[in-house]
Amino acid sequence: MHPARFWRSTPFRLAVAYAFLFVTSSLLVYSVTYVLLRKEVYAALDASVEETYSVLQSTYSPGDVADLLKTLETFSRLEKGDMRVFYLGTPDGRRLAGNAGAFKNAKGVETVTAADLGLSTDDRFRIVTGMLDGNRLLVGQSLEATEDLAQIIFSSFAWMSFATSLLAVAAGIYLGLRAQKRIDAIAQTMNEISDGHLARRVHLTGRGDDIDVISGQINAALDRLSDLMEGMRRVSADIAHDLKTPLNRLKLILEDAAIRENSGNPVGQQLQEALEESDHINATFEALLRISQIEAGARKSRFTTLDMKHIFENVADIFAGVAEDNSQSIVFSADAEASFPIEGDKELLTQLVVNLVENAINHCPARTRITLSVRRLDGRYVAAVEDNGPGIEEGERDKVFRRLYRLDKSRNSPGNGLGLSMVKAIADLHGLTVTIEDCNPGARFLIVWSGRSQPN
Ligand SMILES: Nc1ncnc2c1ncn2[C@@H]1O[C@H](COP(=O)(O)OP(=O)(O)O)[C@@H](O)[C@H]1O
Numbered sequence: 103m104h105p106a107r108f109w110r111s112t113p114f115r116l117a118v119a120y121a122f123l124f125v126t127s128s129l130l131v132y133s134v135t136y137v138l139l140r141k142e143v144y145a146a147l148d149a150s151v152e153e154t155y156s157v158l159q160s161t162y163s164p165g166d167v168a169d170l171l172k173t174l175e176t177f178s179r180l181e182k183g184d185m186r187v188f189y190l191g192t193p194d195g196r197r198l199a200g201n202a203g204a205f206k207n208a209k210g211v212e213t214v215t216a217a218d219l220g221l222s223t224d225d226r227f228r229i230v231t232g233m234l235d236g237n238r239l240l241v242g243q244s245l246e247a248t249e250d251l252a253q254i255i256f257s258s259f260a261w262m263s264f265a266t267s268l269l270a271v272a273a274g275i276y277l278g279l280r281a282q283k284r285i286d287a288i289a290q291t292m293n294e295i296s297d298g299h300l301a302r303r304v305h306l307t308g309r310g311d312d313i314d315v316i317s318g319q320i321n322a323a324l325d326r327l328s329d330l331m332e333g334m335r336r337v338s339a340d341i342a343h344d345l346k347t348p349l350n351r352l353k354l355i356l357e358d359a360a361i362r363e364n365s366g367n368p369v370g371q372q373l374q375e376a377l378e379e380s381d382h383i384n385a386t387f388e389a390l391l392r393i394s395q396i397e398a399g400a401r402k403s404r405f406t407t408l409d410m411k412h413i414f415e416n417v418a419d420i421f422a423g424v425a426e427d428n429s430q431s432i433v434f435s436a437d438a439e440a441s442f443p444i445e446g447d448k449e450l451l452t453q454l455v456v457n458l459v460e461n462a463i464n465h466c467p468a469r470t471r472i473t474l475s476v477r478r479l480d481g482r483y484v485a486a487v488e489d490n491g492p493g494i495e496e497g498e499r500d501k502v503f504r505r506l507y508r509l510d511k512s513r514n515s516p517g518n519g520l521g522l523s524m525v526k527a528i529a530d531l532h533g534l535t536v537t538i539e540d541c542n543p544g545a546r547f548l549i550v551w552s553g554r555s556q557p558n
Pocket residue numbers: 457461462464465466489491492493494502503507508509510511512516517518519520521522523545
């Protein structure tokens with residue numbers, strides 16, 4: 103990826119933000135810990151000075167200066183490198199004992215230089231002073247070890263901060279790059295798909311993280327999209343193939359007419375046939391267009407609450423005469439249920455029932471009994487159109503819903519193979535399921551919809 107794009111990418115910006123947060127918070131923790139530790143070691147030094155002073159003070163028995171002198175001399179002798187200093191002297195400045203050369207008065211615990219105590223080093227000391235039986239006592243301790251300790255604490259915290267920051271930034275860049283790589287892979291897949299490689303899918307790591315979830319959803323959408331594309335491709339191929347037959351027929355009729363015309367024969371009948379053929383082609387195109395429009399779903403805005411019972415009853419009434427002319431009969435029956443509500447488009451639902459009834463009339467022989475019914479079953483509504491005609495074989499029950507698909511035995515009955523495609527499109531639009539069952543003999547078309555939730 104181009105570096106400029108990496109700086110602007112979400113993973114990198116997130117990584118920088120988290121690294122910044124991490125570094126700031128650890129700096130804060132380190133600083134607070136440093137300040138507290140430093141205070142603690144200085145307090146410990148003061149406590150030690152005060153303790154030494156009070157030990158000397160409390161072990162001194164009044165009048166026994168000699169004992170105190172001995173103790174101080176021992177303390178001073180044991181002290182290496184003048185870490186601890188002692189001084190005992192008279193108020194007029196005469197030194198009696200200790201390793202310090204001079205006295206300096208202090209209120210509480212105070213910091214003084216080596217020079218103040220008559221010493222030649224460049225140390226500083228914390229001292230406590232007081233009067234002991236008329237003599238001046240001074241106890242002190244060098245700050246050097248404590249300052250060294252504070253320095254060590256400071257530099258170790260400084261190094262820790264540096265290392266933490268480095269680690270945070272490095273980890274941020276690493277994680278950012280890793281996330282970016284996966285996002286780039288998704289973008290790459292999408293590019294390949296727009297270049298026409300429809301079978302490409304986003305690779306899943308199997309970790310189930312958010313990028314995996316989104317990738318899975320993208321893949322599902324791509325699957326559906328390519329199914330749709332495949333369906334469209336097949337439909338267009340089928341339509342082109344199936345329309346060739348009537349167009350060829352039209353051509354043959356017109357050729358025949360031309361030959362007859364040349365030999366001076368009348369062509370009225372051929373022209374009439376050509377007109378019928380072109381009407382048929384026209385009707386097929388119109389039906390195809392109508393199915394596409396229904397599938398596009400624009401008519402959903404015209405949905406109202408209807409009663410399926412009325413629609414079925416109405417169609418049964420209208421076609422009773424047609425069936426009778428064919429020596430067939432139509433019977434309508436309904437449950438005692440008051441109504442069979444459905445959200446839908448009245449014209450389309452009527453068309454659906456008409457197509458089923460027309461099929462029963464057209465594809466079944468004389469004396470067929472056609473039954474229309476609406477019932478309530480297990481909380482759902484079931485409407486059926488059934489006949490006792492030849493039926494539809496199990497292997498054909500899915501195929502008859504395809505555009506332009508007709509069973510071989512129906513080649514000579516009227517129709518263009520689009521009636522059931524329209525039934526399917528209307529049913530899909532209304533959220534209805536349509537299934538075909540065996541009626542032994544005959545076919546039963548079942549339309550089922552839920553009694554409670556209607557699509558809107
Ligand atoms: N009630 C039925 N009984 C037997 N076959 C049927 C019935 N309904 C439909 N079919 C078969 O399904 C095919 C597709 O039906 P359809 O899409 O309505 O097309 P069309 O009626 O124009 O042929 C019909 O050609 C017919 O072979």
